[in-house]
Amino acid sequence: MQYIQAKVTQEANFYGKLNPVELIEKYGGPLYIYSERILRERCRDIKRLMRGPNFIVNYSAKANSNLSLLKIIKDEGCCVDAMSPGEIYVQLQAGFQPAQILYIGNNVSAEEMNYAINQGIQVSVDSLSQLELYGKINPHSTVVARFNTGVGAGHHKKVVTGGEKTKFGIETAFIPEVKDILQKYHLRLIGINQHIGSHFMDTHSYISGVQALLDVATQFPDLEFIDLGGGFGIPYHKYENEQRLDLAELSEKLEVILTKWVNTYGKQMNFKVEPGRYLVAECGILLGKVHTVKTNYMTKYIGTDLGFNVLMRPVLYNSYHDIEIYRSSNMQSRCQEAVTIVGNICESGDIIAEERKLPEVFEEDIIGVLDAGAYGYSMASNYNNRLRPAEVLITTQGDDVLIRQRETLEDLVRHYNSNAHY
Numbered sequence: 342m343q344y345i346q347a348k349v350t351q352e353a354n355f356y357g358k359l360n361p362v363e364l365i366e367k368y369g370g371p372l373y374i375y376s377e378r379i380l381r382e383r384c385r386d387i388k389r390l391m392r393g394p395n396f397i398v399n400y401s402a403k404a405n406s407n408l409s410l411l412k413i414i415k416d417e418g419c420c421v422d423a424m425s426p427g428e429i430y431v432q433l434q435a436g437f438q439p440a441q442i443l444y445i446g447n448n449v450s451a452e453e454m455n456y457a458i459n460q461g462i463q464v465s466v467d468s469l470s471q472l473e474l475y476g477k478i479n480p481h482s483t484v485v486a487r488f489n490t491g492v493g494a495g496h497h498k499k500v501v502t503g504g505e506k507t508k509f510g511i512e513t514a515f516i517p518e519v520k521d522i523l524q525k526y527h528l529r530l531i532g533i534n535q536h537i538g539s540h541f542m543d544t545h546s547y548i549s550g551v552q553a554l555l556d557v558a559t560q561f562p563d564l565e566f567i568d569l570g571g572g573f574g575i576p577y578h579k580y581e582n583e584q585r586l587d588l589a590e591l592s593e594k595l596e597v598i599l600t601k602w603v604n605t606y607g608k609q610m611n612f613k614v615e616p617g618r619y620l621v622a623e624c625g626i627l628l629g630k631v632h633t634v635k636t637n638y639m640t641k642y643i644g645t646d647l648g649f650n651v652l653m654r655p656v657l658y659n660s661y662h663d664i665e666i667y668r669s670s671n672m673q674s675r676c677q678e679a680v681t682i683v684g685n686i687c688e689s690g691d692i693i694a695e696e697r698k699l700p701e702v703f704e705e706d707i708i709g710v711l712d713a714g715a716y717g718y719s720m721a722s723n724y725n726n727r728l729r730p731a732e733v734l735i736t737t738q739g740d741d742v743l744i745r746q747r748e749t750l751e752d753l754v755r756h757y758n759s760n761a762h763y
């Protein structure tokens with residue numbers, strides 16, 4: 342097999358004992374591959390953000406809720422946050438204890454709240470009306486509230502979750518109303534949280550958000566924890582040597598402001614963060630095959646089986662992913678050229694990479710889409726009745742293990758009611 346453009350994965354010895362062509366031959370494509378080693382490294386990186394037992398990493402499982410990955414993350418000593426009863430269900434299956442799960446809901450129904458409450462899982466509410474609902478359902482208990490401090494950040498406006506133009510969190514101007522509802526239902530606010538948005542690469546906005554959240558915290562004397570949120574970015578432009586987010590710098594800044602704040606609050610505090618992408622993005626690569634190479638009116642299209650049903654990010658946010666090329670044939674790339682890599686979905690926007698400069702690509706080549714572990718499979722769909730792919734873990738020993746089967750055609754009709762009369 343030839344590694345045509347594969348500097349990143351070769352340096353990381355990503356694929357273990359098999360190469361990407363062999364992995365596709367063995368499991369078929371498209372295929373998500375995850376490196377256990379890189380996943381564990383990222384968990385350890387983020388756990389070094391703060392010292393001591395009062396710091397908890399809550400993995401935000403919406404980024405990737407594969408059961409096997411959850412078990413590894415749990416094994417690394419992380420807890421989790423959940424966005425839905427489905428996430429809670431899978432997290433319990435992965436072995437997390439209810440006390441290790443924080444349900445950070447948004448527009449949650451009474452049934453969904455009860456689902457969490459009945460399992461002993463702490464709920465965080467993000468509006469006055471949800472706080473009222475929680476109080477009615479579960480008075481004389483503890484509650485957590487998500488605030489919107491006005492600070493937002495993110496790689497695209499669709500993923501900025503703090504500030505004026507977002508549905509999330511309780512605006513800080515409503516703190517008096519929060520206190521009234523707490524009193525009315527005899528609720529004790531034990532934690533507050535926020536999440537300013539996804540994928541920041543410098544520490545500035547996160548620190549501003551933390552400072553603003555601490556100002557909110559000062560107004561509630563009974564807190565046991567403050568959850569500072571996630572959003573830690575990863576270098577998607579590895580071929581351009583993009584710098585990593587400076588976690589050491591962030592750690593130093595956090596230490597200064599949190600220590601100062603704890604001294605004035607006058608009581609020990611637990612601090613949490615909620616990283617999703619940071620833990621799982623870089624451990625995942627999406628592999629697919631080139632089925633067609635064609636030119637339409639001067640644009641050279643590389644037609645693959647990587648439709649936006651398997652990786653939505655480029656279509657939804659215009660997101661960039663580095664591309665690698667692996668080849669089983671002896672074909673030789675003669676030049677670098679700008680090509681547009683597309684999938685097999687019936688929409689013109691089904692583009693993974695537009696006008697990307699790559700060594701000449703041939704049919705049957707394997708394409709690797711890097712940093713696809715976060716919001717890849719978890720946002721995959723059955724659009725065009727395509728099947729969601731299989732997922733394979735490369736263990737720290739370099740063995741490949743199937744951790745989720747590829748869907749089958751039968752899965753596509755599994756939930757139809759064939760006895761329906763109409």
Ligand SMILES: Cc1ncc(COP(=O)(O)O)c(C=O)c1O
Pocket residue numbers: 401403404422445502535536538539540570571572573615616617618619715
């Ligand atoms: C409440 C909450 N916490 C954490 C995250 C994780 O974000 P990220 O994957 O950017 O760390 C998200 C997603 O943006 C979120 O909505």
Ligand SMILES: N[C@@H](CCCC[NH3+])C(=O)O
Pocket residue numbers: 403500502539540654658715716
């Ligand atoms: N899905 C987004 C991140 C948003 C996370 C959820 N608030 C992405 O792929 O970048």
